[in-house]
Amino acid sequence: MRCSIVFILLAITFGRSLSQHCEVDESQHECGGYCYGAVKPVLEYLAILQKRVESCEAKQPADTLSKIALMDEKLDTLAGHMATQQYLEKRSTAKTHELEQQVAAVRQGMGEKIETLGKQMAIQQELESKSGEHVHKLELQLDAVRKERDEKLDTLQAMETRLQEKVKKLEQKLKLPKNFFKKIGSKYYYIENTNVRDWQGALDICQEMGAHLVSLQNEVELKALDSMLDPIKGYWIDLKKLEAKGEFISATTGVKGTFFHWWEREPNGENCDCVSLYRGKMGTYPCRLSKYFICEAYWVD
Incomplete structure (x- = not known):
């Protein structure tokens, strides 16, 4: 141009x-x-x-x-x-929509988890509260147990002290010569024919001597011992009725007696819990009564 x-x-x-x-x-x-x-x-x-x-x-x-x-x-x-660009914008829009859905799902999931966590925390707080109360109760119980333990320890220590004193007395009594006890059959006995005591007093004297109230095991022992007794006197032996069971327990063994030789209609009578030997037979009497007694040594031949 x-x-x-x-x-x-x-x-x-x-x-x-x-x-x-x-x-x-x-x-x-x-x-x-x-x-x-x-x-x-x-x-x-x-x-x-x-x-x-x-x-x-x-x-x-x-x-x-x-x-x-x-x-x-x-x-x-x-x-x-x-x-x-249009394709990428479409992809971006779709991706954005997908991401928005994912974010919404994540938010929903997080919301549910937060709600669940809140419930768990509430339960945990409730459990902690109950646990605190339970711990407080346990502490109170523990204090009570400790107090009871201390009281029992004090009691045991007092008992130990008394037992040590008794052991010393027994050791002194055990130094008694054997001729202080009289051999009857295969055993040694001390027959008190002068002083009378109630059943518990007789038991204490025998223990102080390092012996125990006589514990008859069979008819042979009974006949041998009865031949050495005064026929007009009654003598306490180690049997005593346990009120809870109504059984006669040996104070020597702590278990039910194994040998009995009763008078007719015995055992009988209320408040007659202690056993006395009279003329070769056993009868029940009130434990407060004063009677003679027989001590049996622990050693035998």
């Missing part, structure tokens, strides 16, 4: 200059040969310009097409980018 405009302007300029030149020469010379000689260089130059214009016009469509093709290519590339 630019080449055509330049060519037209040059042609107009040349036409005007030629017209002026010929008008001057017609007044003096003939126009034929002179004008041709003057115009020839111009015509040649115009021919050159014409070729240049044609060359310019021939190149211009190719450049334009190339530019158009380049623009089409850029448009295609841009369209591809836009399509990719």
Whole structure:
């Protein structure tokens, strides 16, 4: 387009200059040969310009097409980018929606977990409260047990002290010569025919002597011992009724007696819990009564 405009302007300029030149020469010379000689260089130059214009016009469509093709290519590339962007936006939207759903699910799950945790904490607090109360009760019980233990320890220590005193007395009594006790059968006995005591008093004296109230085990022992007793006196032996069971227990062994030789209608009578030996037979009497007694040594032949 630019080449055509330049060519037209040059042609107009040349036409005007030629017209002026010929008008001057017609007044003096003939126009034929002179004008041709003057115009020839111009015509040649115009021919050159014409070729240049044609060359310019021939190149211009190719450049334009190339530019158009380049623009089409850029448009295609841009369209591809836009399509990719739209695809990515769709993907991003879908992904965002998916993420939002996941976040909502996570929030819901977290909410449920928080609620569950809150319930667990409430239960734990309740258990801790109950545990505290239980611990307090256990501490009170433990204090009571400790107090009871201390009291029992004090009692045991007092008993130990008394037992040690008794052991000392027994040791002194055990130093008594054997002839202090009289051998009857295979055992040794001390028969008290002078002083009387209630059943408990008789038991204490025998223990102080390092012996115990006589504990008859069979009829042979009974007959052998009875032959040495005063027939008009009664003697305490180690049997005593245990009220809870109604059984006669040996104070020597702590268990139920194994040998009994009762008078007729014995044992009988209320508050007659202690056993006395009279004329080779056993009878029950109130333990508070005063009677003679028989001590049996622990050693035998």
